[in-house]
Amino acid sequence: xxxxxxxxxxxxxxxxxxxxxxxxxxxxxxxxxxxxxxxxxxxxxxxxxxxxxxxxxxxxxxxxxxxxxxxxxxxxxxxxxxxxxxxxxxxxxxxxxxxxxxxxxxxxxxxxx
Numbered sequence: 001x002x003x004x005x006x007x008x009x010x011x012x013x014x015x016x017x018x019x020x021x022x023x024x025x026x027x028x029x030x031x032x033x034x035x036x037x038x039x040x041x042x043x044x045x046x047x048x049x050x051x052x053x054x055x056x057x058x059x060x061x062x063x064x065x066x067x068x069x070x071x072x073x074x075x076x077x078x079x080x081x082x083x084x085x086x087x088x089x090x091x092x093x094x095x096x097x098x099x100x101x102x103x104x105x106x107x108x109x110x111x112x113x
Contacts, residue, residue, distance in 0.1 A: 005038035009062055012075040012082075029075065039064040041078055044107070055113040059086070066091050066102040076108055083108035 012032035017025040044059040060083065062076065070076070072088045086109040094101040 004040060006040045007038075007078055008036050009039040009041065009064060010034050010036045010077040011068065011070045012077065013069065014071070014073040014075070032075070035069060037064050037068050039068075041108075053113055055111060058110045058112075060108040060110075062106040062108050064089075064104045064106060066093065066104050068104050068106075070104065070106055076106070078108070081110055083110045085109075 012029060012034055015028060015031045015033075017027050020026050040063040042061045042063075044061050046056060046058040049055045049057070060078065062078070064070065068089075070085060070089050072085050074085050076083050076085060086107045089104050089106045091104050092102060093099065
């Protein structure tokens with residue numbers, strides 16, 4: 001639930017793909033529409049893979065207002081780090097007097113290395 005927002009979460013809406021010089025479809029995230037929301041984030045897990053190079057995967061659960069415009073194709077920035085939305089966001093609604101507790105739950109993933 002979204003009772004105590006702890007972070008500003010900036011959603012980057014995925015822009016339409018363009019073509020590079022070799023005619024490959026690319027997404028230029030610098031042109032993404034940026035929308036900020038007050039939300040709450042909680043760490044879920046982090047893991048490290050060591051093969052030819054180190055890779056760290058971090059997951060966060062992010063709770064946003066139910067009206068937040070975010071899809072599974074977008075990205076989000078939290079505390080200066082950019083995450084990919086992992087899976088479809090879920091809207092949880094309350095009924096009657098609990099309707100004020102509605103929220104949208106989004107799983108965020110960051111891969112480094």
